[in-house]
Amino acid sequence: MGEKAEKTAIERFKSEPLIFERSSKGRAGVLPPAPDVPSVCPEDVLPAGFLRGDIEGFPEVSEGDCVRHYTRLSQMNIGVDSAMYPLGSCTMKYNPKVNEDTSRLSGFSALHPYQPEELCQGALGLMHELEGYLCEISGMDAVTLQGAAGAQGELCGLLMAGAYFRAKGRPRLKVLIPDTAHGTNPASSSLAGFSVVRVASGSDGVIHPEDVKKLMDRDTAALLLTNPNTLGLFEENIMEIADIVHSKGGLLYCDGANMNALMGIMKLGDMGVDLVQMNLHKTFSTPHGGGGPGSGPLGVKKALVPYLPVPRIRKKGRRFALDFNKKKSIGRLKAFYGHFSIMVRAYTYIRLMGYRGLRRASEMAVLNANYMKERLKKSYHLPFDRTCMHECVLSDRLQTPKGVTTLDIAKRLIDYGFHPPTIYFPFLVQGAMMIEPTETEGVETLDDFMEAMEAIAKEAEENPRLLKDAPHTTRISRVDETWAAREPVLRWTGEKLKIHSGCSKSSRCKASRSEE
Amino acid sequence: MKKSRGFPYIPHTEEDIRRMCRAVGVGSVDELLDIFPAGLRLKGPLNLPDGLSEQEVKGLLEKISAGNSTTADYSSFLGAGAYNHYIPSAIDRIISRSEFYTSYTPYQPEVSQGTLQAIFEYQTLICQMTGMEVSNASLYDGASATAEAVLMARRITAKKKVILSSALHPEYRQVARTYLSGAGDGIEEVFYCTEKGTTLPEAVKAVMDNDTACLVVQHPNFFGCCEDVAALADIVHEKKALLIVTVTEPLSLGILRPPGETGCDIVAGEAQSFGIPLNYGGPHLGFMATGGRNSRQMPGRIVGQTIDRKGARSFCLTMATREQHIRREKATSNICTNQGLNALACAVYLALLGKGGLVELARLNLSKAHYLKERLAAVGVKTAFSSPFFNEFVIETEEPAKQPASTASQPSSTERFLKTLLKKGIIGGLSLKRFYPSLDRHVLVTATEMNSKEEIDGYAAVVADVFLKA
Amino acid sequence: MEFPKDIKYTREHEWVREDGDTVVVGITDYAQDALGDVVYVELPQEGGSVTKDEPFGVVESVKAVSDLYAPISGTVVEVNDAIVDSPEVINEDPYGDAWMVKVRPGNPDEIEDLLTADEYQKYIEEEK
Numbered sequence A: 001m002g003e004k005a006e007k008t009a010i011e012r013f014k015s016e017p018l019i020f021e022r023s024s025k026g027r028a029g030v031l032p033p034a035p036d037v038p039s040v041c042p043e044d045v046l047p048a049g050f051l052r053g054d055i056e057g058f059p060e061v062s063e064g065d066c067v068r069h070y071t072r073l074s075q076m077n078i079g080v081d082s083a084m085y086p087l088g089s090c091t092m093k094y095n096p097k098v099n100e101d102t103s104r105l106s107g108f109s110a111l112h113p114y115q116p117e118e119l120c121q122g123a124l125g126l127m128h129e130l131e132g133y134l135c136e137i138s139g140m141d142a143v144t145l146q147g148a149a150g151a152q153g154e155l156c157g158l159l160m161a162g163a164y165f166r167a168k169g170r171p172r173l174k175v176l177i178p179d180t181a182h183g184t185n186p187a188s189s190s191l192a193g194f195s196v197v198r199v200a201s202g203s204d205g206v207i208h209p210e211d212v213k214k215l216m217d218r219d220t221a222a223l224l225l226t227n228p229n230t231l232g233l234f235e236e237n238i239m240e241i242a243d244i245v246h247s248k249g250g251l252l253y254c255d256g257a258n259m260n261a262l263m264g265i266m267k268l269g270d271m272g273v274d275l276v277q278m279n280l281h282k283t284f285s286t287p288h289g290g291g292g293p294g295s296g297p298l299g300v301k302k303a304l305v306p307y308l309p310v311p312r313i314r315k316k317g318r319r320f321a322l323d324f325n326k327k328k329s330i331g332r333l334k335a336f337y338g339h340f341s342i343m344v345r346a347y348t349y350i351r352l353m354g355y356r357g358l359r360r361a362s363e364m365a366v367l368n369a370n371y372m373k374e375r376l377k378k379s380y381h382l383p384f385d386r387t388c389m390h391e392c393v394l395s396d397r398l399q400t401p402k403g404v405t406t407l408d409i410a411k412r413l414i415d416y417g418f419h420p421p422t423i424y425f426p427f428l429v430q431g432a433m434m435i436e437p438t439e440t441e442g443v444e445t446l447d448d449f450m451e452a453m454e455a456i457a458k459e460a461e462e463n464p465r466l467l468k469d470a471p472h473t474t475r476i477s478r479v480d481e482t483w484a485a486r487e488p489v490l491r492w493t494g495e496k497l498k499i500h501s502g503c504s505k506s507s508r509c510k511a512s513r514s515e516e
Numbered sequence B: 001m002k003k004s005r006g007f008p009y010i011p012h013t014e015e016d017i018r019r020m021c022r023a024v025g026v027g028s029v030d031e032l033l034d035i036f037p038a039g040l041r042l043k044g045p046l047n048l049p050d051g052l053s054e055q056e057v058k059g060l061l062e063k064i065s066a067g068n069s070t071t072a073d074y075s076s077f078l079g080a081g082a083y084n085h086y087i088p089s090a091i092d093r094i095i096s097r098s099e100f101y102t103s104y105t106p107y108q109p110e111v112s113q114g115t116l117q118a119i120f121e122y123q124t125l126i127c128q129m130t131g132m133e134v135s136n137a138s139l140y141d142g143a144s145a146t147a148e149a150v151l152m153a154r155r156i157t158a159k160k161k162v163i164l165s166s167a168l169h170p171e172y173r174q175v176a177r178t179y180l181s182g183a184g185d186g187i188e189e190v191f192y193c194t195e196k197g198t199t200l201p202e203a204v205k206a207v208m209d210n211d212t213a214c215l216v217v218q219h220p221n222f223f224g225c226c227e228d229v230a231a232l233a234d235i236v237h238e239k240k241a242l243l244i245v246t247v248t249e250p251l252s253l254g255i256l257r258p259p260g261e262t263g264c265d266i267v268a269g270e271a272q273s274f275g276i277p278l279n280y281g282g283p284h285l286g287f288m289a290t291g292g293r294n295s296r297q298m299p300g301r302i303v304g305q306t307i308d309r310k311g312a313r314s315f316c317l318t319m320a321t322r323e324q325h326i327r328r329e330k331a332t333s334n335i336c337t338n339q340g341l342n343a344l345a346c347a348v349y350l351a352l353l354g355k356g357g358l359v360e361l362a363r364l365n366l367s368k369a370h371y372l373k374e375r376l377a378a379v380g381v382k383t384a385f386s387s388p389f390f391n392e393f394v395i396e397t398e399e400p401a402k403q404p405a406s407t408a409s410q411p412s413s414t415e416r417f418l419k420t421l422l423k424k425g426i427i428g429g430l431s432l433k434r435f436y437p438s439l440d441r442h443v444l445v446t447a448t449e450m451n452s453k454e455e456i457d458g459y460a461a462v463v464a465d466v467f468l469k470a
Numbered sequence C: 001m002e003f004p005k006d007i008k009y010t011r012e013h014e015w016v017r018e019d020g021d022t023v024v025v026g027i028t029d030y031a032q033d034a035l036g037d038v039v040y041v042e043l044p045q046e047g048g049s050v051t052k053d054e055p056f057g058v059v060e061s062v063k064a065v066s067d068l069y070a071p072i073s074g075t076v077v078e079v080n081d082a083i084v085d086s087p088e089v090i091n092e093d094p095y096g097d098a099w100m101v102k103v104r105p106g107n108p109d110e111i112e113d114l115l116t117a118d119e120y121q122k123y124i125e126e127e128k
Helices: A003-014 A063-074 A099-101 A121-138 A150-167 A184-191 A210-214 A238-247 A301-305 A338-377 A406-415 A443-462 A464-468 A479-487 A501-510 B015-024 B029-035 B056-067 B089-095 B113-132 B142-157 B170-183 B201-209 B227-240 B252-253 B292-295 B324-332 B341-377 B413-423 B453-469 C027-036 C081-085 C108-113 C118-128
Strands: A142-143 A174-178 A195-199 A220-226 A251-256 A276-278 A298-300 A312-317 A319-323 A392-395 A432-435 B161-165 B187-190 B212-218 B242-247 B264-271 B284-292 B303-307 B311-316 B390-394 B442-446 C014-019 C022-027 C038-042 C056-060 C065-069 C075-080 C101-105
Touching: A003 B161, A063 A184, A063 B113, A063 B341, A099 A338, A099 B056, A121 A142, A121 A276, A121 A298, A121 A312, A121 A319, A121 A338, A150 A184, A150 A220, A150 A251, A150 A276, A150 A298, A150 A301, A150 B170, A174 A184, A174 B113, A184 A220, A184 B324, A195 B324, A210 B015, A220 A238, A238 A251, A238 A301, A251 B284, A298 A301, A338 A392, A338 A443, A338 B015, A338 B029, A338 B056, A338 C118, A406 A432, A406 A443, A406 A464, A432 B170, A432 C108, A443 B015, A479 B303, A479 C038, A479 C056, B015 B029, B089 B341, B113 B252, B113 B284, B113 B303, B113 B311, B113 B341, B142 B161, B142 B170, B142 B212, B142 B242, B142 B284, B161 B170, B161 B201, B170 B187, B187 B227, B201 B227, B201 C056, B212 B390, B227 B242, B227 B341, B252 B341, B264 B341, B264 B413, B341 B442, B341 B453, B413 B442, B413 B453, C022 C075, C027 C056, C038 C081, C101 C108
Parallel strands: A174 A195, A174 A220, A220 A251, A251 A276, B161 B187, B161 B212, B212 B242, B242 B264
Antiparallel strands: A142 A298, A276 A298, A312 A319, A392 A432, B264 B284, B303 B311, B390 B442, C014 C022, C022 C101, C038 C056, C056 C065, C075 C101
8 A cells, every 4th residue: 555545544544524425325224114004295285385305415324334433433432431531510420321221111211291191100100209319318398300401400490589589579680609600500590580790709719608798688589509619619608608698588599510529418408508400410320421411400498399390290199190280380491391211310320329329429429539639739739728529629820830731731631541620610710620530430540540640740841742732642633623613614515624724823823722 | 227238339448448538638538528517417317218239220110110101002193292203223322332421511522523523413414404504512302492592583683572373382382481481571472273273474463563583483383284484484574583493393304395495594493203212201302503694692502613733624612602601691591411412313313314214204204194184084083274284183082062061070072082092002192172272172193104004093993983982 | 912002901901092083992912812812703883882881892712702892982983894704813913903993982081091001001910
């Protein structure tokens, strides 16, 4: 083989064409059954103006080609099963395989949402029981499972808070949100019609009662707290803060995204929390699926129960029924009843773990994070040096003098076989690296990860270029996100990739800086 | 307390824990947890069952699942936004690749090209199906996609009033109301034509004004009827408003003219039909597509094509400044986690089916539904609306004159109709009474490739029996 | 980093240059550097009005977004469409080709309230 041919062949191996480029006229990957009823011609039953022409560019591939295409794509991914994935605030714990089997049982997967209730007793019973488990774990009085993901559960809570004050005849239009909050908190608040007032964290990384006191008034519906917060710190003043919020008639909302630190150790309901959304795809081991589907149940205290979305699941004797008739309800949040098959996975997980397993999970999640923090603070700047919960936040302050940033460290970690942590969040810490090991990583893996981090810190001193050019071991090198944003190509059109040398060059030299 | 038998998903041995505690500088895990205020620490264990082995849990879940009877056990003629379609085996094999299903949102493109390229393909497929220019990476479901489309139309037009067709899925209308309740609802509904079953253009004209942001129609609509999208588009555009078309049965797009060709501005919908199990209502797959000039107002994630440092084609999340993690309270939506894996399933489904298969399957659905209509007509069942339909339509379970004066304690004729079918192993469709009080003897019936001729004949035979006795 | 002496500055990191009876507005070298590679700009319509300290446009990089605040009130007489098509110019020549809008001031006295180069430089030192 000539050198050029060899190079082309290797390039071909390294990249996978789009499914549209693999297409050839006349191929098929699956055949619909032959009709057993008289064939109806669309032209005979639909007006000509309602009919479509050819779908240009639509793929035509064999099953084998299709399966190989997507299998090759899968190989360009890292998942929790392939490597430690310490993405802070995302709780990338191992997902038990049996979850996948139970959720696929035909008694669950082939169930139509509009079947008569008497045919769905198993599903309704499971949901009812899961609501009860989540109440017990969070310390709340009732749970709705309707939220499709954390952000929708959160929106649900905020809409309920709005309805709660409207029903009292005194609508409230503001919410307080700490500067360390997830972006969904302010986004959901404004969707729910609230204006957002920012609460600054103290120099110790947590919220202080006096700051809340200054901002909390009778126009403020709620304070949205994340506990543990996104710095991985326990909001230790939560009881006092809850008292201040309650004394003005307000509600304490907790973003339960970080509940993996608390199970069986404390209950948010005991801390004065009135509403909390939980993320089944974080704490309760349901897989993230490359970005979803998740599930975001919401737990509330008694005073808010009337405002929960419909339908509610009601137990009548030994039978379960859907109750649509709730006068004060905020209405329906989602079509049907929520992400049922994700609920089955979470239910499976809770039954596997039991009360002891859940507590053990939280304890080990906290131990793992502290174990990492203690050692890594020797090679990386640790902005808040105190006992952390399930995650810790480092920064690139010790590396920036050499021109090495968090982005470079993250990309270099890939070469060492790890998924990078969450980077540049929370905004409070410049060049943040938010590391959440989760309880499912054993001590050997943590040691390996820390050795990699230490080796990278050393490389940053001795050979910064190595980091600036990382990753070196992936099929593609560092991706130019600036180019993608400047000239958006959001779908395949059959056109060849256009490379404007000028543009790519200018953004290439600054690619790392754009993320700072 | 029983002696612990170890935890399969937590690798720590007691020795590991001692070693780690030493490194942290504490005597025990309990000591580490002393940062919690003592008054808040739980004194006793959670009131939950003890853990079980995998074998026991699997047995338990099998038992629970056996407490349901499903579309696999019955002949089901249910649709109404969730469709029983065949799912090719290859799909589950691919989405069960753990590199796909155990990964997170593709924030680090160098180790997520698989997810990113698959979503880019998904976006392209959605554009091809709908005839639109850009698609996002998915939304939760058809209902929230519709609500998000309404919010988007309000942003683009800077106008408030929203008109929903009453032939839009009732649950979608409810969700839109919930989503908009925070921003002052502003929703009006326009009635459908009781004869044709489609949105009344005159009614739309009557409520359209210069403050109207958008009209939402479903096509085919909740009754299965095909809407005249082009005619509605003209009325809407006259007032500088946007037309949103919701699609709950996207298989129809195998034969129906795509909304993008008939003046639609935003298509929102549900793509559960494309390779996603019914799952008792979720997770399904919300999608949204629009014209290129609106892309910056779209909610949700978007994948774009780019190059790596060596000039090789690659993909990454793009236009992220619209999103909550950057724009916070000014974001186009609060959505973060979406339906990534289901978008992958959809892409694989459409790729497998291919151009020919898609058209053929759509025609098969059309044929099955028309056969069902014909068989039911033959035994005296009337179709409620005259509009052309794809794979579902509304039937009347009884002549109005024959209807007995119903009392609360007495089951209605529709209930009896469906109960009789159920006894014969047939889920006969969705009674519309709960959503449309005036359609109290009406049932929405759906037929797909999953309904064999035998099943359809069986349905008609049972109905004939009921009608003859009545 | 450059801070030309012949122009005025705002605390929101815009610059203002007087040009006859109009003023030219853009963003400073410091602002473009803090944003990183600019990928998108949104500017007002010609003929529209802007209000001092109120947003009149948006500038975005890959991972940051910032409102543009009007340094003075007035009417927009010209908009630099070239930077909408080539936003990278904002990184390359913030005080020159990357001017954003020309405004006819409603109240020319407002220009007096703006910062001098020295004052602005001192302000951003303190910000850090």
